Amino acid sequence: MMIEQPLAHDDIIDHASLQKRLKTPICLDESIHSLEDARKAIEMGSCGIINIKVGRVGGLTEARRIHDYCVEKEIPVWCGGMLESGIGRAHNVAITTLPGFTLPGDTAASSRYWERDLIEPEVTVTNGVIHVPEKAGIGYEPNRELIEQFTLYSETFRAS
Numbered sequence: 082m083m084i085e086q087p088l089a090h091d092d093i094i095d096h097a098s099l100q101k102r103l104k105t106p107i108c109l110d111e112s113i114h115s116l117e118d119a120r121k122a123i124e125m126g127s128c129g130i131i132n133i134k135v136g137r138v139g140g141l142t143e144a145r146r147i148h149d150y151c152v153e154k155e156i157p158v159w160c161g162g163m164l165e166s167g168i169g170r171a172h173n174v175a176i177t178t179l180p181g182f183t184l185p186g187d188t189a190a191s192s193r194y195w196e197r198d199l200i201e202p203e204v205t206v207t208n209g210v211i212h213v214p215e216k217a218g219i220g221y222e223p224n225r226e227l228i229e230q231f232t233l234y235s236e237t238f239r240a241s
């Protein structure tokens with residue numbers, strides 16, 4: 082289906098040369114930190130697919146911008162994970178409901194990585210499918226008791 086990030090993270094030029102010689106689409110992952118990176122990579126023909134990681138691109142707003150641009154350019158995207166706790170996982174579940182996420186993501190069940198996840202309910206996978214909660218916000222409740230239990234240090238900041 083694709084070859085993911087075969088060359089260096091900061092090299093969209095050689096990825097473009099390689100993509101020209103391959104039928105298999107190159108998927109860029111580490112090369113894409115922003116909409117600007119996506120635009121340059123796509124304009125140069127460096128990839129046929131992009132892996133959008135919410136954490137890698139700095140949050141949901143930039144992830145959404147990259148997604149919208151890729152839809153416009155007919156570049157399929159999928160959502161990669163960075164071993165998030167349930168809170169990050171919930172964001173991944175939400176963003177993958179956008180129409181450009183046409184390739185399977187690698188968001189797994191909470192139980193794949195955690196004895197107990199930090200959200201209620203935990204993310205579960207049934208026959209390869211994650212049910213998307215319809216509640217507002219991230220769709221899951223942070224388990225504050227568990228977060229407190231695992232917190233080593235905290236500091237409170239107040240606006241002056």
Ligand SMILES: [Mg+2]
Pocket residue numbers: 085086110111
């Ligand atoms: Mg990767």
